[in-house]
Amino acid sequence: MNALNIVEYTHTLGAQAKAASAKMARASAATKSRALLALARLLRENTAALQADNALDLAPAEANGLSAPMVDRLRLTPKVLETCAQGCEQLAAMSDVIGEIVGMKQQPSGIRVGQMRVPIGVFGMIYESRPNVTIEAASLSIKSGNACILRGGSEAIASNKALARLVQQALAEAGLPEHAVQLVQTTDREVVGQLIAMPEYVDVIIPRGGKGLIERISRDAKVPVIKHLDGNCHTYVDDPCDLAMAVKVADNAKTSKYSPCNASESLLVARGVAAQFLPAIGAVFAAKGVEMRGCPESLALLQTVPGAQLVPATEQDWSEEYLAAIISIKVVADVAEAIAHINRYSSGHTEAILTTDHRHAQQFLREVDSASVMVNTSTRFADGFEYGLGAEIGISTDKFHARGPVGIEGLTSLKYVVLGEGEIRI
Amino acid sequence: MNALNIVEYTHTLGAQAKAASAKMARASAATKSRALLALARLLRENTAALQADNALDLAPAEANGLSAPMVDRLRLTPKVLETCAQGCEQLAAMSDVIGEIVGMKQQPSGIRVGQMRVPIGVFGMIYESRPNVTIEAASLSIKSGNACILRGGSEAIASNKALARLVQQALAEAGLPEHAVQLVQTTDREVVGQLIAMPEYVDVIIPRGGKGLIERISRDAKVPVIKHLDGNCHTYVDDPCDLAMAVKVADNAKTSKYSPCNASESLLVARGVAAQFLPAIGAVFAAKGVEMRGCPESLALLQTVPGAQLVPATEQDWSEEYLAAIISIKVVADVAEAIAHINRYSSGHTEAILTTDHRHAQQFLREVDSASVMVNTSTRFADGFEYGLGAEIGISTDKFHARGPVGIEGLTSLKYVVLGEGEIRI
Incomplete structure (x- = not known):
């Protein structure tokens, strides 16, 4: 793609994610669980096919002399896929935090004020070679009622495309919008620069990778970043x-x-x-x-x-x-x-x-x-x-919003809910 | 000041705030209350002197044809000062949220995991002509165990300087660092550009003012912004x-x-x-x-x-x-x-x-x-x-971190606390 097409492509992803996020926010706990269980089933049913797609990534990685640990992280073994499937099932079994209302108290004026947990909207995730992160991010996004745009490492593009197709099939089976989880289909690096600069569509960026990548993203991003720098x-x-x-x-x-x-x-x-x-x-x-x-x-x-x-x-x-x-x-x-x-x-x-x-x-x-x-x-x-968060999308070394291991709650926000019986402010 | 001096000056403010924030985070609830009560007393004792300083701002404002509502917002009447003093007393009487531990639960490994509320560190506040905001921001900063850098409107500089002197006197009386609350002493606009671009010193920026100001700050800031755009x-x-x-x-x-x-x-x-x-x-x-x-x-x-x-x-x-x-x-x-x-x-x-x-x-x-x-x-x-927050530093129309009216909790963060008895991870 040329630069103009990249801008247009990334904006299309953003607009589609935004539209899907409104539907995801309204989805019932049962519907989201249905999608997660369907995804678990599809991962097991398609293990052989996924390994074949994975081989398309492994062959050039090995030919190009990628280090053995890197190749290992790229590999989708039946065990890795089974762990992904079990992760989806665990998320499906967890109670839904969306819609939870906390702290409802009556104020002197008579109004009752509390806070309701709602999805944050759209998150963008930028990660490296491990294709199982695609399933982790997709399943957390579904459970938390968000939409997401996933940009995996170029070495894993064939594996990620295959996994993303299963995610969209699972969403469709549950009657959820297919754009709720979108994988960036090109390995063009310019996409990252666009993705982190669309505050109109993307609410937060979660990068996973080396310190250099995260520093670069934090510096250039026009939206909040849940950043994890080094762990000394x-x-x-x-x-x-x-x-x-x-x-x-x-x-x-x-x-x-x-x-x-x-x-x-x-x-x-x-x-x-x-x-x-x-x-x-x-x-x-x-x-x-x-x-x-x-x-x-x-x-x-x-x-x-x-x-x-x-x-x-x-x-x-x-x-x-x-x-x-x-x-x-x-x-x-x-x-x-x-x-x-x-x-x-x-x-x-x-x-x-x-x-x-x-x-x-x-x-x-x-x-x-x-x-x-x-x-x-x-x-x-x-x-x-x-820590009992049920899942982890990253670890934040920031103080703002989420700090430490970030689970589903880190992908949510609290809005105020006020219940009255006709009170007016004098 | 010339541009180089502005950079140096703002960095000095930042470094001093950062150093003070560590001491403020350790301050006991009683010490912080002592500072707040001292500030309330000083505001009352110095009402006449503050009005004299305020007159130095009012005269040019009226001469320059500032609108009547603007002049009103600039005016420090005994009633405005008494309200400020009462606000400080109310904050002093509130229980301290710093150090509160929530959600402590034992995990299958045996470790107990909870979250402790801690100050966010250093916040910068950029506001317009109302000098009473100086006291509101300073008192919230003291109560929440943060340090802050305040940049008020140029029309109110004499009033703000007089108020800031009282704040530093109150801090000193309680044995707290004087740099815990610093007022920018120059009206040079370049300071704002520096203040919002020092992530090494400033953890969050809170602008109060017109939509144009807030959009500009959000666009250029290198640190998180608790922003309040319009209220439609x-x-x-x-x-x-x-x-x-x-x-x-x-x-x-x-x-x-x-x-x-x-x-x-x-x-x-x-x-x-x-x-x-x-x-x-x-x-x-x-x-x-x-x-x-x-x-x-x-x-x-x-x-x-x-x-x-x-x-x-x-x-x-x-x-x-x-x-x-x-x-x-x-x-x-x-x-x-x-x-x-x-x-x-x-x-x-x-x-x-x-x-x-x-x-x-x-x-x-x-x-x-x-x-x-x-x-x-x-x-x-x-x-x-x-909403019963006890105070308000602003209203956030963002979803990240704080949403809606922002009180003391919006100036804090939760860190994980883990208690063990020698557990190791297998």
């Missing part, structure tokens, strides 16, 4: 603490998986427990091949650990999201210094304190300015499913 | 309805005050009651000198009203916010046509249905896509105080 998460081991628990939790926070944004990238240790705690956790990290980038004080205490990979930390390390078998380590005086360090260097994603002191726990919870603050547990729990 | 509010008189109540409420919605954004600018009438209702409301409007811009069908029914000022409505009238003794009137078939008309032409502020039919009321509440939807009462009630 901290675990702080306090004095006093349960040392055995601290080793177990700090280990889990770093090593249970290296790639997720909720893995801890930095370990802060109170001076009072450092001599006991650091050799213990150091031995665990050494055994798992985790490189430790420490402050001078922590390196001195880790010196005796057999096989430890020790590197002096630079200023840059305190801000780093490694997503790898590397952790930065710093000894701090107390909880106040830990909080100050976190509020300076953290990306505002998730931080945990491991402590047995009630006042320290309370201070950490109140004063750490991050989307999730935790006591005595692993930062790896920062996740929509683990 | 509708009152829909349904079939069936209580006709006497409908006349009383429709009259109040239009004529109790012409200038507020929550006055009804458009009256929709169901065909089944139009022949009875329109002559009755027409007589009320005629007696009050309200010009009626009607569709052909409504004009035919209003023809017989003595003294009625009747004008055929143009397409433009359906979108108009008159803020004057003018109303547009249209006969519609039913509630569905009323909803469709509103969703097409409304600015999304406030709409009311006057009905005795339960299903029509429910349909209107669900399907009208505006910040406030009302049954059997006057659109004039759309207001933070009337």
Whole structure:
């Protein structure tokens, strides 16, 4: 497509989404569940066909030398498709939040005032190679009564087109508008620039991808962005603490998986427990091949650990999201210094304190300015499913609108509902 | 100041606000109340001095031929100052929402997950000539534990400087940082452009003023804007309805005050009651000198009203916010046509249905896509105080973050709080 056609195409998608969103907002809970159950059924019935379409993406990806993890993320296995189908069924089973009325109270004038949860309207989602995100986004959009425009990675275009056809079939079976979920059918990058600059059609943009992509979108967008930048998460081991628990939790926070944004990238240790705690956790990290980038004080205490990979930390390390078998380590005086360090260097994603002191726990919870603050547990729990949101469309490191894991409620808004019996304002 | 100095000056304000916001977030409810009560006392003690400073603004305003209503809005009378002082006392008496934890539930993993209300950080407020807004914004900022940067109208600069000095004195008395509330000390317009483009320091911008100002700020801002565009509010008189109540409420919605954004600018009438209702409301409007811009069908029914000022409505009238003794009137078939008309032409502020039919009321509440939807009462009630919010910093016609009247909660955000006992993620 040429530039003019891209503008026209994207505006058509926008206008169609807007029109569909009004119908989706009115759809009953039963109708939306019907569409979700139909989608689950269609995913299972078409597993073989979807794998054939997926192969059209996998072949060039492998030929072009895409890294093995990237190819894995692109692959639609029967297990991935079954997980998608089960996700749709779980959403169908959840009670509907749309139309819920909260806080209805009578005011001195006699009017009763409350708030009703309604869909936000139209959201645009921009994501990379994983085609299962197409189903996650589509199913959340249906459940929340929104319309959406999905722009997946170009490597997954054949898979995404096949999945989007099933979504539209499921919508049609339930009598819902097919434009409620639209996949951008071209891989032209100019579409993204258009999609993020149509406030008349799109209410919010949700990008998923690298920091560069998200920064670029945030800078250029003319509509709100639910943005997730990096996850430089901290675990702080306090004095006093349960040392055995601290080793177990700090280990889990770093090593249970290296790639997720909720893995801890930095370990802060109170001076009072450092001599006991650091050799213990150091031995665990050494055994798992985790490189430790420490402050001078922590390196001195880790010196005796057999096989430890020790590197002096630079200023840059305190801000780093490694997503790898590397952790930065710093000894701090107390909880106040830990909080100050976190509020300076953290990306505002998730931080945990491991402590047995009630006042320290309370201070950490109140004063750490991050989307999730935790006591005595692993930062790896920062996740929509683990938080009981039923689903997750992303994790917001912003303070405006949604913060932390974003589930269905993040795709809704509250409007005021006022019930009267003829009251007038004097 | 030259352009370079403006950039430097605004960045200094931003950095100071950011530093103060961390201290404000930690301030106890008692400390914040102490500052608010000190401010109330100082406003009363300094009434004469404030009026003297105010005179420095009033003299040039009158000399320059500012309109009488504008001069009135600029004037700090003892009554205006007493209202400001009482507002501060009311805020001091309200319970603190900061630190409130909601929705704490245990998840299958054992962790307990809830959300804690925290200040949003730093807000910038851009407003016009009313100097009492300086006190409203400062007091809301203190109560909500935020820091703020206030940029008032140039006509009110002497008054605002005097008020801001009292605010800083009150902050100091309570031991809070003086940079928690900063007034921009120059009237240079370039400051606004800088203030809305410092995401590193400012979390949200709240403009109050004309539509042009707000559109310009929304277009250029690099941070979220709580924006309030126009209020083209509708009152829909349904079939069936209580006709006497409908006349009383429709009259109040239009004529109790012409200038507020929550006055009804458009009256929709169901065909089944139009022949009875329109002559009755027409007589009320005629007696009050309200010009009626009607569709052909409504004009035919209003023809017989003595003294009625009747004008055929143009397409433009359906979108108009008159803020004057003018109303547009249209006969519609039913509630569905009323909803469709509103969703097409409304600015999304406030709409009311006057009905005795339960299903029509429910349909209107669900399907009208505006910040406030009302049954059997006057659109004039759309207001933070009337809604029991205790205060109002603005009214949002957006769906993102805050919608409708914005009180203290609109200046806060929810962060996740997770409490564990050593749980790890498998």
